[in-house]
Amino acid sequence: xxxxxxxxxxxxxxxxxxxxxxAHKPISSSSxxxxxxxxxxxxxxxxxxxxxxxxxxxRRTWSRATLWRLRTRSPRSRLATHARRSWVKTxxxxxxxxxxxxxxxxxxxxxxxxxxxxxxGEAMDLCNLLDETAHYIxxxxxxxxxxxxxxxxxxxx
Amino acid sequence: xxxxxxLGAQGIPPPIPPLDFGQSLSSAMEIQASELNSSDYxxxxxxxxxxxxxxxxxxxxxVSNDMFVFRExxxxxxxxxxxxxxxxxxxxxxxxxxxxxxNSTNTSCYSTPLNSPPKLNLPVMDVTVAEKLPGLGKSMGMxxxxxxFSADPGFAERAAKFSCFGSRSFNGRTSQLGxxxxxxxxxxxxxxxxxxxxxxxxxxxxxxxxxxAMASPIGNKSNxxxxxxxxxxxxxxxxxxxxxxxxxxxANSRKRKTVPKAKTNENxxxxxxxxxxxxxxxxxxxxxxxxxxxSNGKQNGSVKTEEESKGNANTKPPEPPKDYIHxxxxxxxxxxxxxxxxxxxxxxxxxxxxxxxxxxxGCNKVTGKALMLDEIxxxxxxxxxxxxxxxxxxASVNTRLDFNVDGLMPKDAFQSNNNSLTxxxxxxxxxxxxxxxxxxAPHGGLSxxxxxxxxxxxxxxxxxQFTHTLPTYPTFCEGDLQTIVEMGFGQNQSxxxxxxxxxxxxxxxxxxxxxxx
Numbered sequence: 001x002x003x004x005x006x007x008x009x010x011x012x013x014x015x016x017x018x019x020x021x022x023a024h025k026p027i028s029s030s031s032x033x034x035x036x037x038x039x040x041x042x043x044x045x046x047x048x049x050x051x052x053x054x055x056x057x058x059r060r061t062w063s064r065a066t067l068w069r070l071r072t073r074s075p076r077s078r079l080a081t082h083a084r085r086s087w088v089k090t091x092x093x094x095x096x097x098x099x100x101x102x103x104x105x106x107x108x109x110x111x112x113x114x115x116x117x118x119x120x121g122e123a124m125d126l127c128n129l130l131d132e133t134a135h136y137i138x139x140x141x142x143x144x145x146x147x148x149x150x151x152x153x154x155x156x157x
Numbered sequence: 158x159x160x161x162x163x164l165g166a167q168g169i170p171p172p173i174p175p176l177d178f179g180q181s182l183s184s185a186m187e188i189q190a191s192e193l194n195s196s197d198y199x200x201x202x203x204x205x206x207x208x209x210x211x212x213x214x215x216x217x218x219x220v221s222n223d224m225f226v227f228r229e230x231x232x233x234x235x236x237x238x239x240x241x242x243x244x245x246x247x248x249x250x251x252x253x254x255x256x257x258x259x260n261s262t263n264t265s266c267y268s269t270p271l272n273s274p275p276k277l278n279l280p281v282m283d284v285t286v287a288e289k290l291p292g293l294g295k296s297m298g299m300x301x302x303x304x305x306f307s308a309d310p311g312f313a314e315r316a317a318k319f320s321c322f323g324s325r326s327f328n329g330r331t332s333q334l335g336x337x338x339x340x341x342x343x344x345x346x347x348x349x350x351x352x353x354x355x356x357x358x359x360x361x362x363x364x365x366x367x368x369x370a371m372a373s374p375i376g377n378k379s380n381x382x383x384x385x386x387x388x389x390x391x392x393x394x395x396x397x398x399x400x401x402x403x404x405x406x407x408a409n410s411r412k413r414k415t416v417p418k419a420k421t422n423e424n425x426x427x428x429x430x431x432x433x434x435x436x437x438x439x440x441x442x443x444x445x446x447x448x449x450x451x452s453n454g455k456q457n458g459s460v461k462t463e464e465e466s467k468g469n470a471n472t473k474p475p476e477p478p479k480d481y482i483h484x485x486x487x488x489x490x491x492x493x494x495x496x497x498x499x500x501x502x503x504x505x506x507x508x509x510x511x512x513x514x515x516x517x518x519g520c521n522k523v524t525g526k527a528l529m530l531d532e533i534x535x536x537x538x539x540x541x542x543x544x545x546x547x548x549x550x551x552a553s554v555n556t557r558l559d560f561n562v563d564g565l566m567p568k569d570a571f572q573s574n575n576n577s578l579t580x581x582x583x584x585x586x587x588x589x590x591x592x593x594x595x596x597x598a599p600h601g602g603l604s605x606x607x608x609x610x611x612x613x614x615x616x617x618x619x620x621x622q623f624t625h626t627l628p629t630y631p632t633f634c635e636g637d638l639q640t641i642v643e644m645g646f647g648q649n650q651s652x653x654x655x656x657x658x659x660x661x662x663x664x665x666x667x668x669x670x671x672x673x674x
Contacts, residue, residue: 018551037549037552037553038552040552040553041548041549041551041552041553043552044548044549044551044552045544045545045548045549048544048548049544109527110527110530110531110534111530113530113534114530114533114534114537117534117537117538117541118537126506127502127505127506127509130506130509130510130512130513131509133513133533133537134509134512134513134516136537137513137516137517137533137536137537137540138516140537140540140541140544141540143544144540144543144544144547147544147547147548147551148547150551151547151550151551151554154551154554155554
């Protein structure tokens, strides 16, 4: 495996996060309550997203948006989300004026959906959005691959 | 580091031997090669780098060779693509500085532009600049004005065109000089859209102007200024084409494998005012090349071949895809700058869609943008859900490391033991209850075997008992797992589970479901 590839970067970070989560919450022999599982699930999911976004750094808009989102979650949520919303609004209006003047393009409805899916996609025109989507898909598949393998190995233990 | 070279060149360009530039450049580029995401890009980069570093060792008199290598190198750089936002900028700066240094040994033609740019427009630079810089290689023997060697995307194009004309055809040069005056103000207007550059770089030629008008960085800011400048370019071209036409023709008569020359001739034919039919043939082959940010050579080749089929295909070999693409109006199409820009945009989008088609499985048969986008949306959604599902699985598996996997229970036992099993099947319950009664929304892309456990049909009845006993997790049911679980319900053992070797059959199904969790 390429030592500096996306996959390896993500794997190292994710495993590190996983060990941290496991250490933080001792594995109880009895079946844990549903709340615990859920909390754990959230933590793992956040760890996966975060490690993927960190592996990509700020090279991509979606990674920047993900990192921003993760950083400004509940603690400072109100102020942060308000700021983000206003920023997104200005950017999206600008993007709208550029990219959606002529609605004959026919892809605007789906483009909106795609924008919602891809983090940080609200403020991009279609061209960049497709770029980001391609990279995002690639990273998601990498993430899935690692998660899957991890799940397999931990299940066999 | 590259900035130093660049800014240092503002005064009298120091006679830095090419090797130094190469070394610094190579080091800079290696740094960026390491940052590149994909390994194959890095390999290309390394090979290009090695070729480049070796070449400047050659004497300065062999500038043509160097320039050709430069062109190749820059082309490869451009082909590395804009997967990174950072690297192309610095790449371009370094490569431009490198070319700067090399050219300074040749003529004084570059000394003036080196003096001019007070500000470096690095952030504006795009990977497309890399594509334009190859043209610079030809602009050697020019003592006439050369467009300023700034990070302006249009600069390389202008310089290339101008030099090409001047070096090959004296007639062209004189006409070029005549053209230059026309473009001074335009070039000043165009030179640095985002920086207030007081000095007007002397622009070389009309086609380069048009090219640079087209060759704005990909992004939001490009479209309105693009249209304005292309309008200007168009008007200027038409006025000056008659001047330059005889010279251009002479230049064309020689077999020149350069984009700039072809561009000028193309522009001469675009308004269809000139009788440069002979030159037209040259142009048809270079008629339109899309600005390829990914610089996919194959795609460029395909675009070119389709252009060649349009007109009389010239026997000229296709331009290296790294050259900056000028959008010109095809025959019988509107030459409006708006439509030209629109066409550029559309082609860019279709290019991206093709790439996405390769990424998304099962999209080859789908045609049309809307359907493709739908497929892409579905695929991204399914991927996101898969991630959530797998992370949820990881969470539960980690907590159940010492569970008794061998305890395979029959279905009735499962129902009677619902209390003990609630925890185990909990993660699926809330979502299962949520999806009850909903229609499945199977996705084609979910067939990669990493999906749900095979929750088979006998299971739903037990779930009814559980739903009211279990706390609900609204966030769980936000629809993330709906489709996944639904698919698990809907499908039976036939569903292949890549990661799960268990065999879901008969009474084992329930137990297996428990194991899955």
